[in-house]
Amino acid sequence: MKGKEKFFVGVLLVVGAVGYLIYTGIRETSTYYLTIEEFLPQREALANEGVRVAGRVQAGSIQWNPKDLQLKFVLGPFKEEAGTHPAGVPVSYQGILPDMFAEGRDVIVEGRYESSHALMAKTLMTSCPSKYEPEKSGQQSAVSSQ
Amino acid sequence: MTHLGALALYLAFALAVYAIAISLWGVVRRQSLWIASGTQAAYAVFGCVTVAVAALLHALVTRDFNVEYVASYSSSTLPFPYTVAALWGRQAGSLLFWAFILTFFSTVVHIQNRTKNRDLMPYVTATLMAITLFFLGLLCFITPPFERLAFTPKEGSDLNPLLQNYWMTIHPPSLYLGYVSASVPFAFAIAALATGKLGDTWIRTTRRWALTSWFFLSVGNILGGRWAYEVLGWGGYWAWDPVENAAIMPWFTASAYLHSVMIQEKKNMLKVWNMALVILTFALTIFGTFLTRSGVISSVHSFTQSGLGPYFMTFLLLVLCVSLGLLLYRLPELKSENELDSLLSREAAFLLNNWVFVGLAFATFWGTVFPVLSEWVRGIKITVGPPFFNKVNAPLGILLLLLTGVGPIIAWRRASAKSLRRNFTAPLLGGVTAGVLFFMLGYRNYYALVVFSLAGFVLMTIISEFYRGTRARQAMLHEGSAQALGRLVGKNPRRYGGYVVHVGAVMIFVGVAGSSFFKIEKQTSLNPGESLEAGRYTLKYTGIKNSEDDHIASQAAEVEVFVEGQQIATLHPEKRLYKRQNQPTTEVAIRPTLRDDLYVVLGGYDAPSGLATFQVFVNPLLSWLWIGGLTLVLGTCITMAPNPAERQALASARAQERMTEAEEVVAD
Numbered sequence: 001m002k003g004k005e006k007f008f009v010g011v012l013l014v015v016g017a018v019g020y021l022i023y024t025g026i027r028e029t030s031t032y033y034l035t036i037e038e039f040l041p042q043r044e045a046l047a048n049e050g051v052r053v054a055g056r057v058q059a060g061s062i063q064w065n066p067k068d069l070q071l072k073f074v075l076g077p078f079k080e081e082a083g084t085h086p087a088g089v090p091v092s093y094q095g096i097l098p099d100m101f102a103e104g105r106d107v108i109v110e111g112r113y114e115s116s117h118a119l120m121a122k123t124l125m126t127s128c129p130s131k132y133e134p135e136k137s138g139q140q141s142a143v144s145s146q
Numbered sequence: 147m148t149h150l151g152a153l154a155l156y157l158a159f160a161l162a163v164y165a166i167a168i169s170l171w172g173v174v175r176r177q178s179l180w181i182a183s184g185t186q187a188a189y190a191v192f193g194c195v196t197v198a199v200a201a202l203l204h205a206l207v208t209r210d211f212n213v214e215y216v217a218s219y220s221s222s223t224l225p226f227p228y229t230v231a232a233l234w235g236r237q238a239g240s241l242l243f244w245a246f247i248l249t250f251f252s253t254v255v256h257i258q259n260r261t262k263n264r265d266l267m268p269y270v271t272a273t274l275m276a277i278t279l280f281f282l283g284l285l286c287f288i289t290p291p292f293e294r295l296a297f298t299p300k301e302g303s304d305l306n307p308l309l310q311n312y313w314m315t316i317h318p319p320s321l322y323l324g325y326v327s328a329s330v331p332f333a334f335a336i337a338a339l340a341t342g343k344l345g346d347t348w349i350r351t352t353r354r355w356a357l358t359s360w361f362f363l364s365v366g367n368i369l370g371g372r373w374a375y376e377v378l379g380w381g382g383y384w385a386w387d388p389v390e391n392a393a394i395m396p397w398f399t400a401s402a403y404l405h406s407v408m409i410q411e412k413k414n415m416l417k418v419w420n421m422a423l424v425i426l427t428f429a430l431t432i433f434g435t436f437l438t439r440s441g442v443i444s445s446v447h448s449f450t451q452s453g454l455g456p457y458f459m460t461f462l463l464l465v466l467c468v469s470l471g472l473l474l475y476r477l478p479e480l481k482s483e484n485e486l487d488s489l490l491s492r493e494a495a496f497l498l499n500n501w502v503f504v505g506l507a508f509a510t511f512w513g514t515v516f517p518v519l520s521e522w523v524r525g526i527k528i529t530v531g532p533p534f535f536n537k538v539n540a541p542l543g544i545l546l547l548l549l550t551g552v553g554p555i556i557a558w559r560r561a562s563a564k565s566l567r568r569n570f571t572a573p574l575l576g577g578v579t580a581g582v583l584f585f586m587l588g589y590r591n592y593y594a595l596v597v598f599s600l601a602g603f604v605l606m607t608i609i610s611e612f613y614r615g616t617r618a619r620q621a622m623l624h625e626g627s628a629q630a631l632g633r634l635v636g637k638n639p640r641r642y643g644g645y646v647v648h649v650g651a652v653m654i655f656v657g658v659a660g661s662s663f664f665k666i667e668k669q670t671s672l673n674p675g676e677s678l679e680a681g682r683y684t685l686k687y688t689g690i691k692n693s694e695d696d697h698i699a700s701q702a703a704e705v706e707v708f709v710e711g712q713q714i715a716t717l718h719p720e721k722r723l724y725k726r727q728n729q730p731t732t733e734v735a736i737r738p739t740l741r742d743d744l745y746v747v748l749g750g751y752d753a754p755s756g757l758a759t760f761q762v763f764v765n766p767l768l769s770w771l772w773i774g775g776l777t778l779v780l781g782t783c784i785t786m787a788p789n790p791a792e793r794q795a796l797a798s799a800r801a802q803e804r805m806t807e808a809e810e811v812v813a814d
Contacts, residue, residue, distance in 0.1 A: 006494075014501040015501075018542070025534045026534065066757055069749075069759060096750060096761050
């Protein structure tokens with residue numbers, strides 16, 4: 001083999017290996033990223049798939065048991081019209097609460113939706129709305145439980 | 147003051163335009179006075195930007211809340227160092243800070259090259275000023291830092307509490323320094339392409355700049371990890387968040403470049419590749435800024451989302467078009483003079499190392515932009531999280547670790563069986579020993595044991611390199627062992643400094659493997675007097691202490707730590723409320739040892755019952771990550787030490803170029 005050919009064999013091997021790793025990595029670890037509005041209509045189709053859903057913690061829905069670290073709340077849509085109580089998804093999470101977790105906060109929930117039951121969250125992330133810059137998402141913090 | 151600052155920015159903008167025009171026009175018309183005037187203008191741009199920075203600093207330090215930027219990111223109770231740090235805390239300030247560093251570097255480059263590189267310099271000036279112009283344009287017309295409010299608030303809204311941490315005051319500037327110093331090799335690469343002076347001069351002239359860039363990128367990434375570990379309270383230091391990826395991608399390509407450049411210097415190969423890496427690294431720094439500013443990709447701890455995305459994208463496309471266009475134009479002249487002789491050679495090992503680095507950059511890039519791509523192609527957003535990056539990058543990283551050992555001891559051109567046996571016996575033994583040792587210590591995980599064995603292997607290659615070099619000097623020059631070792635490094639700081647960097651990298655691998663594969667995590671709620679067990683530690687919660695000042699209200703739990711019945715420490719994990727922003731934060735308590743870190747988070751506290759929720763992590767070997775980081779930084783400093791051999795090589799490269807020029811003139 002001449003230098004050039006060896007060179008290309010090497011390139012092909014590396015490119016192939018990286019490509020293979022990326023391909024299998026994506027296939028095994030990818031997660032649907034949806035807003036709650038997108039998630040609600042197709043939740044049954046996505047049952048037991050990994051999902052990441054962004055929504056808002058519905059007012060009055062938080063049940064927190066500090067003894068066994070069980071959290072339940074309803075993940076509702078970002079825009080709630082006055083008077084109505086739109087549909088949301090019940091979320092179940094075990095672990096400590098992120099610092100910014102509260103009613104009306106925007107959160108991202110990562111986990112699996114168990115059919116006609118609840119979104120079993122593995123990770124719960126909050127984002128804090130900055131007072132002086134309402135249009136910006138600002139700092140977020142993450143807490144995950146394994 | 148703020149009017150002065152804004153005025154200075156407009157003036158800097160105009161001067162940058164002038165500097166670009168006059169430098170290029172000077173080349174076309176062969177007017178050295180015009181080119182000199184371009185240089186003067188570049189100095190003046192630096193002066194103006196400095197005035198603007200001083201003006202903003204003045205507003206921050208005097209807490210002039212009428213200035214919108216100050217009102218948003220400062221407050222009357224914010225401690226002084228953080229009022230200064232607020233300069234780079236947010237968008238407009240960080241762009242101004244960027245422009246400041248860039249023009250400062252441009253000034254240093256011009257002073258360094260007062261009498262050198264006359265052909266390259268006009269283009270270097272033009273390129274650096276063009277980059278500056280982009281940032282100044284943003285500052286003058288898109289996000290002016292000196293906007294005033296219609297009224298003066300009594301109080302500012304404070305800097306985000308998560309940023310009120312000493313690591314955070316030095317981590318962003320370090321990353322910016324790394325990002326910005328990548329512009330200098332880029333400017334020289336463009337100058338080399340534009341002038342057709344494609345010899346080694348531009349590479350040797352910018353070697354220190356490339357190293358500087360790599361140095362600060364390394365420091366920035368390590369500090370970022372350290373900040374995440376201390377502040378975010380999830381027990382880890384790296385989450386493959388887009389913001390982190392933005393900082394690590396140029397680091398990958400810069401690492402590749404630092405290795406491949408040696409092949410060009412020694413073997414005259416890989417000229418196109420090196421150009422491509424320099425361009426790619428610079429493009430990735432801009433892409434990284436784009437990622438963190440545009441909000442295109444949602445991040446766990448992103449900067450403010452803003453409308454700057456399209457501007458960065460346009461600039462990025464412009465940079466890529468111009469530089470790749472130039473590269474294609476010069477392609478025929480960049481043909482390499484040598485070819486690869488054997489796959490079992492140092493050249494091949496270096497090449498493989500390069501491809502792996504670029505592979506890491508590409509995989510990281512792909513995973514980062516995947517949500518956007520999938521939305522375009524399939525109409526649905528699909529994200530990949532840390533598991534993807536770990537899955538893809540871990541095998542590549544392990545291959546890289548192997549090459550770290552192989553590269554320096556395999557022969558150039560073609561390795562013979564004999565030389566392989568001679569060079570590899572001791573390191574292989576070292577690897578096996580390390581593997582067995584860690585197995586006996588109870589680290590039973592296949593993946594991790596591979597890393598530990600390779601770590602032993604690489605460490606042994608480095609030790610034997612130092613040993614052999616020192617022995618040779620002792621035998622030939624009759625020096626004492628300490629003297630011989632010192633002179634060995636002093637004579638070739640680049641090589642032996644590089645080995646020290648490798649030692650640091652090995653430690654980082656060990657720390658990452660230990661803390662990833664053997665991490666212990668516990669979550670429990672305890673009443674005062676109750677205990678929990680985590681690994682070898684027993685933690686007893688005794689009570690809560692409240693304290694309060696103007697700025698912060700805090701609740702600290704007292705936790706006594708026992709190992710085998712002996713109390714070894716008392717920790718105080720804390721919950722804080724930053725009053726101004728009404729934001730609760732977590733202050734982690736960490737007890738680091740070389741064996742493992744004990745990491746305690748106070749998750750919540752129920753005042754009436756006294757019940758406290760704890761999250762406890764035991765992170766084995768994690769300290770080695772930080773020690774390795776320090777070692778790596780130290781090694782980089784050694785490689786930057788003055789080097790007589792280096793200076794000679796640069797002089798001869800320049801002489802060679804002048805010879806060829808003279809020949810060309812004669813031939814004409």
